[in-house]
Structure formats: structure tokens, C-alpha cells
Amino acid sequence: DDADYLRQLASMEDEHARSFIEMRSRLMPREQAGTAMDPHDQNAWYLAAMADAHGGEGAPSAAAALTGDETIQEILAQAIELEKHSILYYIGILDMVPADYGRDKVHRIIREEKDHFVTLKKKLGSLKP
Secondary structure (H helix, E strand, O other), X not given: OHHXXXXXXXXXHHHHHHHHHHHHHHHHHHHHHOOOOOOOOHHHHHHHHHHHHOOOOOOHHHHHOOOOOOOHHHHHHHXXXXXXXXXXXXXXXXXXXXXXXXXXXXXXXHHHHHHHHHHHHHHHHHOOO
């Protein structure tokens, strides 16, 4: 049913959050140590701030925007917009994540977000208004 479908999507987004928490924890020692290419660790701080401020799908602010009276079509339309926002966010930070600190995870998340976008569009298109 619709509630199970939405819970499944939320679970996938929770996995993305766990990936970023892991990447952030790996960046923290780098923030303290500095590098020759980025002696003030601006990239690490930027990534940490972006992870904190991202919001998007799965964020409490996205859920708080819902009243509980939305139709499944309205929820899916909002989810589609959040997926687009998230894809742009992940593409924006991709080059800042060092390869040895999880760039492959960001690539994986981008692919998954694109899959979510397509899945949501198909689901929305299959529903009668």
C-alpha cells in the first residue's frame, strides 16, 4: 500500500544519511590536521556544514512541511522535487570528497537518487488524479 511504499523510500534515505555521517566522521581528523592543498581545511568544513544544512528528503524539515492531509499524488510530487534538490546537492559536493574518504559512496548515492526520481515519477504517473 501507499504507506509501505513511503516507508520503503524513507528507509533508503536513512541509508544515505548514515553514509554521510560516516564520511563526516572520517573527515574530522583531516579537519584538525590540515593538508598542503587545503591548509585551512576549508573543504572539510564546507562538507560538514553542507551535510548539516542539506535538509532535503528524509530531513525533519521536509516532514514538518506536511500537514497529513496531502494526497499520495501531492506527497509524491514533493518527493520528486526533493530528489531533484538532493541530486544537485550531491553533484555539487562530489569533487570536494577525497577518493579515500568516500567519493565512491557519493557516486553511489547519486545513482540511487536518480533511480528514486525515476521510480517516483513512474509511481506518480501510474496514479489517477
